[in-house]
Amino acid sequence: MSEVKNILLVGVGGQGTILASKILTSGLMKAGYDVKMSEIHGMSQRGGSVSTQVRYGDKVYSPIVGKGSADVIVAFEEMEALRWLDHLKIGGKMVINDHQIQPVPVNLGMAEYPEGIIEHLKEKVDVLSFKAAEVATELGNPKAMNIVLLGALVKAMGLDDIDWDAEIEANVKAKFVELNKKAFHAGYNL
Amino acid sequence: MKVIMSGNEAIARGAYEGGARFASAYPGTPSTEILENMPQYGDAVYSEWAPNEKVATEAAIGASIAGVRSFCAMKHVGMNVAADPIYTFAYTGVTGGFVMVVADDPGQHSSQNEQDNRNQAKAARLLMLEPSDSQEAHDFMKKAFALSEKMDMPVLMHVTTRVCHSKGIVELGEREEADVPDYEPKIKKYVTAPANAKVLRATLEDRVKAAREYACNCEFNRVEMHDTKIGVITSGVSYQYARETFGDNASYLKLGLTFPMPTCLIKDFCSKVDKVYVVEEMDPYIEEHVKMLGIECTGKDVIPRFDELNTDIVRKAFLGVEPETYTSDMKTVVRPPALCAGCPHRGLFYCLSKREKKDGIMITGDIGCYTLGMAAPLNALHSCICMGASISQGHGASIALRDAGKKTKVVSVIGDSTFFHTGVNSLMDAVYNSGSNLSIILDNRITGMTGHQQNPGTGYTLMGKEAPEVDIPALCKAIGVKEENIITVNPNHLDEVNAALDTLLAKDEPTVLITRWPCVLKKFSKQDLDEFPTLHKTQCVIDQDKCKNCKMCVKTGCPALISTKEKVVIDYTSCNGCTVCKQVCPFKAIEEVTR
Numbered sequence: 001m002s003e004v005k006n007i008l009l010v011g012v013g014g015q016g017t018i019l020a021s022k023i024l025t026s027g028l029m030k031a032g033y034d035v036k037m038s039e040i041h042g043m044s045q046r047g048g049s050v051s052t053q054v055r056y057g058d059k060v061y062s063p064i065v066g067k068g069s070a071d072v073i074v075a076f077e078e079m080e081a082l083r084w085l086d087h088l089k090i091g092g093k094m095v096i097n098d099h100q101i102q103p104v105p106v107n108l109g110m111a112e113y114p115e116g117i118i119e120h121l122k123e124k125v126d127v128l129s130f131k132a133a134e135v136a137t138e139l140g141n142p143k144a145m146n147i148v149l150l151g152a153l154v155k156a157m158g159l160d161d162i163d164w165d166a167e168i169e170a171n172v173k174a175k176f177v178e179l180n181k182k183a184f185h186a187g188y189n190l
Numbered sequence: 191m192k193v194i195m196s197g198n199e200a201i202a203r204g205a206y207e208g209g210a211r212f213a214s215a216y217p218g219t220p221s222t223e224i225l226e227n228m229p230q231y232g233d234a235v236y237s238e239w240a241p242n243e244k245v246a247t248e249a250a251i252g253a254s255i256a257g258v259r260s261f262c263a264m265k266h267v268g269m270n271v272a273a274d275p276i277y278t279f280a281y282t283g284v285t286g287g288f289v290m291v292v293a294d295d296p297g298q299h300s301s302q303n304e305q306d307n308r309n310q311a312k313a314a315r316l317l318m319l320e321p322s323d324s325q326e327a328h329d330f331m332k333k334a335f336a337l338s339e340k341m342d343m344p345v346l347m348h349v350t351t352r353v354c355h356s357k358g359i360v361e362l363g364e365r366e367e368a369d370v371p372d373y374e375p376k377i378k379k380y381v382t383a384p385a386n387a388k389v390l391r392a393t394l395e396d397r398v399k400a401a402r403e404y405a406c407n408c409e410f411n412r413v414e415m416h417d418t419k420i421g422v423i424t425s426g427v428s429y430q431y432a433r434e435t436f437g438d439n440a441s442y443l444k445l446g447l448t449f450p451m452p453t454c455l456i457k458d459f460c461s462k463v464d465k466v467y468v469v470e471e472m473d474p475y476i477e478e479h480v481k482m483l484g485i486e487c488t489g490k491d492v493i494p495r496f497d498e499l500n501t502d503i504v505r506k507a508f509l510g511v512e513p514e515t516y517t518s519d520m521k522t523v524v525r526p527p528a529l530c531a532g533c534p535h536r537g538l539f540y541c542l543s544k545r546e547k548k549d550g551i552m553i554t555g556d557i558g559c560y561t562l563g564m565a566a567p568l569n570a571l572h573s574c575i576c577m578g579a580s581i582s583q584g585h586g587a588s589i590a591l592r593d594a595g596k597k598t599k600v601v602s603v604i605g606d607s608t609f610f611h612t613g614v615n616s617l618m619d620a621v622y623n624s625g626s627n628l629s630i631i632l633d634n635r636i637t638g639m640t641g642h643q644q645n646p647g648t649g650y651t652l653m654g655k656e657a658p659e660v661d662i663p664a665l666c667k668a669i670g671v672k673e674e675n676i677i678t679v680n681p682n683h684l685d686e687v688n689a690a691l692d693t694l695l696a697k698d699e700p701t702v703l704i705t706r707w708p709c710v711l712k713k714f715s716k717q718d719l720d721e722f723p724t725l726h727k728t729q730c731v732i733d734q735d736k737c738k739n740c741k742m743c744v745k746t747g748c749p750a751l752i753s754t755k756e757k758v759v760i761d762y763t764s765c766n767g768c769t770v771c772k773q774v775c776p777f778k779a780i781e782e783v784t785r
């Protein structure tokens with residue numbers, strides 16, 4: 001029985017982790033894996049921290065990624081990467097969007113946004129960081145940032161045998177298919 | 191066919207396949223998406239949003255009495271609202287199969303309390319099913335209708351946040367149509383006048399007894415024998431955590447039907463294993479039953495009685511192992527949710543927060559996005575207990591303070607959906623009993639908090655049909671609020687809000703302020719675009735030459751205002767042009783521009 005793999009996508013409400021995880025899980029299912037995914041909705045939609053947890057393997061029981069078990073963490077925002085560090089498996093990898101979103105306490109001057117998060121994390125773990133929105137903007141639309149990150153994730157997990165172009169076609173509106181395919185490959189080839 | 195579905199999507203699909211023809215619900219996380227997924231089966235199943243859970247339950251009961259398979263759905267606290275009808279419907283039993291789906295929220299991801307509604311199944315004597323993933327959510331829901339008919343009992347489909355909001359692979363099936371009999375009154379069964387009800391009370395025990403026997407030999411409860419040194423009894427999503435913790439080093443009694451408890455099955459299983467562990471979330475519901483049978487077991491002495499479980503917690507509790515992790519001494523900052531940029535609630539709460547400091551008003555609150563009016567920097571909401579409670583609490587407080595000789599004025603804030611839910615009864619109390627609180631109805635034209643559901647005031651139904659709109663001012667007037675004491679304002683215009691507050695707070699009788707402007711995340715209807723023509727047409731920018739970096743605008747708490755030591759800028763991708771920041775800038779540094 002193959003070991004269950006764990007992926008965490010973390011970010012801030014409204015950053016579009018949902019579409020990325022939808023494409024991911026649908027591709028994994030077609031590849032014959034058992035897949036579970038967990039998301040927390042609700043209050044967290046209003047600008048709070050959000051996480052999507054994906055697990056796959058021959059047989060998956062719990063939908064939750066435990067501490068010290070994520071093979072890859074994709075952080076759509078820097079501080080969220082730091083927040084979820086304890087969920088990374090020893091030797092696991094982080095893909096971090098080089099982007100900061102100020103939480104309310106920082107905006108109100110009640111707290112300070114930690115500086116140098118990415119450098120700090122690089123001292124401890126294997127980090128790939130880049131400005132996903134810039135990559136997407138160069139391709140024509142900053143919103144495709146989530147698919148750039150998905151491409152980088154697929155590379156990090158070595159999930160090369162799946163026809164990701166077909167999954168993008170199946171899950172994205174027709175007029176955005178080309179853009180998202182380009183975004184996926186840009187992320188994959190980083 | 192196999193598809194990936196959340197538990198909620200799977201429940202909706204299961205209801206369709208199980209032959210349901212009627213569904214009613216009031217939204218509430220984590221249950222909301224069940225009914226949101228019903229319109230796709232619209233030809234086969236009629237579905238609707240009800241104003242509250244009691245009404246939803248009663249509507250579904252009506253359909254069952256009429257002979258049709260029906261269900262209702264709600265979050266855990268909704269079951270408290272719906273307790274009255276369901277406790278007595280348990281007596282009468284069903285005609286068409288009836289399922290009440292109740293979604294508990296262990297860990298309080300989006301709830302004001304945590305309650306284990308398995309206790310209510312036991313108290314009311316409802317057949318209870320507990321699926322542990324999407325496939326079971328689908329299968330159990332599908333089978334629940336026939337089960338309900340067979341046992342003549344309503345079914346409580348008990349789910350939790352992790353079942354509702356986790357996705358997994360589901361094998362779909364075909365719809366099974368159920369015949370609808372011609373209507374025939376059954377007065378002895380359904381009129382619970384004491385003479386009939388006493389008889390029903392006795393037959394209910396007979397039905398429970400029959401169900402207990404059924405529970406011992408049914409497909410919902412399953413034994414998985416592996417190593418017999420440890421025997422784990424578990425239900426719901428906890429099964430997944432237990433399975434992952436012990437693997438094949440333990441045997442399992444996985445319970446899917448947990449009221450009535452399958453006593454013989456439990457005894458038999460426990461006799462075959464050396465030690466019994468009970469793994470369950472929240473209350474020791476199963477554990478107490480096992481102990482009552484005189485069987486020794488380990489459960490809540492090692493597993494927490496509250497919050498969600500997960501594999502880490504179960505593993506640590508029983509095996510004493512913890513995962514190795516990376517650590518960091520760098521501190522993260524919390525990221526609390528905030529009212530959206532351009533949220534129509536912001537203007538009102540900004541005005542209230544100023545007055546709260548100046549005049550010392552008491553602000554009773556309610557449940558919805560506007561509960562966030564409590565948070566910094568607004569801090570303008572003092573209580574939140576349950577839906578509809580703001581106006582009744584405000585009424586009680588206003589009388590109590592007045593009788594104690596205090597001058598403190600009381601303001602109650604409530605959303606449109608919450609007003610229709612139960613707030614309207616509270617307003618009746620305030621008017622009927624001559625209270626003096628100001629009730630502010632925040633009419634953002636939608637049910638915001640739970641993800642934008644239609645309600646009786648929005649002009650549309652769940653199935654997308656146009657519907658009559660409740661006229662809130664006319665309703666308040668009909669309840670008895672004087673016409674001159676009802677004012678409607680645009681909450682984005684601070685002057686308008688302040689003038690209305692001045693007028694209404696000067697009165698010593700029940701008054702109503704209605705703030706009417708759509709939620710910025712709402713999908714606007716044609717009526718919205720006609721009524722609010724400036725919606726999303728403009729946005730604001732800060733003229734950095736005029737800005738003195740005084741941070742007054744930041745005190746509105748709008749997340750589009752990004753403030754650093756050096757300056758404040760407006761994020762143009764999120765500003766919705768409500769102009770609240772512009773109105774509070776003392777240096778006229780903020781301009782409104784066309785988008």
Ligand SMILES: Cc1ncc(C[n+]2csc(CCOP(=O)(O)OP(=O)(O)O)c2C)c(N)n1
Pocket residue numbers: 216217218219243265267268271302557558559560577604605606607608609632634636637638639640709
């Ligand atoms: C009894 C009960 N049912 C449902 C909920 C879930 N719930 C919380 S707020 C809310 C709706 C709020 O809508 P509205 O009053 O219109 O305010 P808005 O969020 O739009 O500001 C719902 C359904 C609950 N907390 N309690």
Ligand code: SF4
Pocket residue numbers: 531532533729730746748749750751760764765766767768769770771772
């Ligand atoms: S106008 Fe000002 S307060 Fe309103 S959304 Fe834009 S930045 Fe926020």
Ligand code: SF4
Pocket residue numbers: 046528529530532533534535559634638639709710711712
């Ligand atoms: S969803 Fe609507 S009501 Fe809720 S905070 Fe956002 S704008 Fe306000």
Ligand code: SF4
Pocket residue numbers: 732736737738739740741742743744758774775776777778779780
């Ligand atoms: S209130 Fe006006 S002057 Fe003060 S920081 Fe904001 S924009 Fe600048």
